[in-house]
Amino acid sequence: MAGPLAGLRIIEIAGIGPGPFCGMMLADHGAEVIRIERPGDGPGFAPGVSDDILARSRRSIMVDLKSPEGVAIIRDLCRDADGLIEGFRPGVMERLGLGPDALLQDNPRLVYGRMTGWGQEGPYAHTAGHDINYIALSGNLHTYGRAGQKPTPPANAVGDFGGGGMMLAFGMVSAILHARQSGQGQAIDCAMVDGAAVLASMIWSFYGNGNWRDERGANLLDTGAPFYDSYETADGKFIAIGPVEPQFYRELLRLVEATDLPSNHFDARTWPEMGASLDQLFRMRTREEWCALLEGSDACFAPVLSLAEAPLHPHNQQRGTFLHVDGKVQPAPAPRYTRTMTEEPRMSQVAGEDTEEVLASLGYEAADIADLQARGIVGG
Structure with a gap:
């Protein structure tokens, strides 16, 4: 593997959502990630052909975690690994005999990454939940939506991936750096409710300084300000503008030739009238016509692209923001590096396809592997 994390070995206990995203980020940037599948388990990277982007660039083995041999x-895998990722409820890995105390005894340098919604402790720790619940408790969901309307979740980007998987990936690399310097591994308690709260740090700063009203659709970045919003165009499509700084706002006014808009766009008293004027203005031309006028300027403009359109935009094409792998579109690894270049992602085809190879690398004899397969302890 190429990339800045080349040489790291991570063991990933298969799950869904944020755990696999963490594994994908580490694998995208060069770590060897071995994903442990459970026989007959799913969804996502389940037995059979897989097209799960979150499971790309891994080696995959299938092991029955409920058996002593498994x-x-x-x-055995963790004795020589840099890290492990798991996403069970608190206590499950301990009951399996695979908790951090056991694995750190085997390998004191191991970094044990725990991905949960509520965390390892607290009143909610053992209850079920999903992204929408975690961002609700963090205060984030309250801020998403328009004035007078109910909160609108931003799909599952903030809890699962920003506050969860990405936060755990950062924690894994940080703790592995510490382990390499000190020889001491540790467990990481990565909770999506905590991570979502951290992602809103700037909003908390605004709120604490009296610059954010504790209601939806009333503030600079939540559609309260009409110059930071999306607008429908003549052809029923949408564009997005965000000229917050005065010089960028002046550039927008110049290009659209809007003489009726206020020069001081921070005066909230003018926002309702400004929003109505901008809504009427942007409905006068198609999205393509607005792109022809505003793209490439400092008016802080972009078309709102669909999932089908985004990979076709010239900017994304030139940067290679999206890739075609096995005939399917997926985001390319990010960020980019000038020296430690990353490889193009590869998709695993069958869960457990690397079982024999990985076990052989641990010293298991072919006859022993065949016996484990025959008894359903491992797949492959």
């Missing part, structure tokens, strides 16, 4: 295999 537990022994995982412990």
Whole structure:
């Protein structure tokens, strides 16, 4: 593997959402990630052909974690690993005999990454939840939506991926750096409710300084300000503008030839009238016509592209923001590096396809592997 994390080995206990995203980020940037599938388990990277982008660029083995032999295999894998990622509820890995105390005893340098919604402790720790619940408790969901309307979740980007998987990936790399310097591994308690709260740090700063009203659709960045919003165009499509700084706002006014808009766009008293004027203005031309006028300027403009359109935009094409892998479009690894270049992602085809190879690398004899397969302890 190429990339800045080349040489790291991470063991990933298969799950859905944020855990696999963390594994994908580490694998995208060069770490060897071995994903442990459970026989007959799913969804996502389940037995059979897989097209799960979150599971790309891994080696995959299938192990029954509820058997003593399966537990022994995982412990063998972790003896020489830099890290492990798991996303079960608190206590599950301990009951399997694979908790951090056991694995850190085997490998004191191991970084044990725990991905949950509520965290390892607290009144909600053992209850079920999803992204929408975690961002609700963090205060984030309250800020998403228009004035007078109910909160609108931003799909599952903030809890699962920004506050969850990305936060755990950062924590894994940080703790691995510490382990390499000190020889001491540790467990990471990564909770999506905590991570979502951190992602809103700037909003908390505004709120604490009296510059953010604790209601939706009333502030600079939540559609309260009409110059930071999306607008429908003549052809029923949408564009987005965000000229917050005065010089960028002046550039927008100049290009659209809007003489009726206020020169001081921060005066909230003018926002309702300004929003109505901008709404009427942008409905006068198609999205393509607005692109012809505003793209490439400092008016802080972009077309609102659909999932089908985004990979076709010239900017995304020139940068290679999206890739075609096995005939399917997916985001390219990010960020980019000038020296430690990353490889193009590769998709695994069958869960457990690398079982024999990985076990052989641990010293298991072919006859022993065949016996484990015959008894359903491992797949492949």
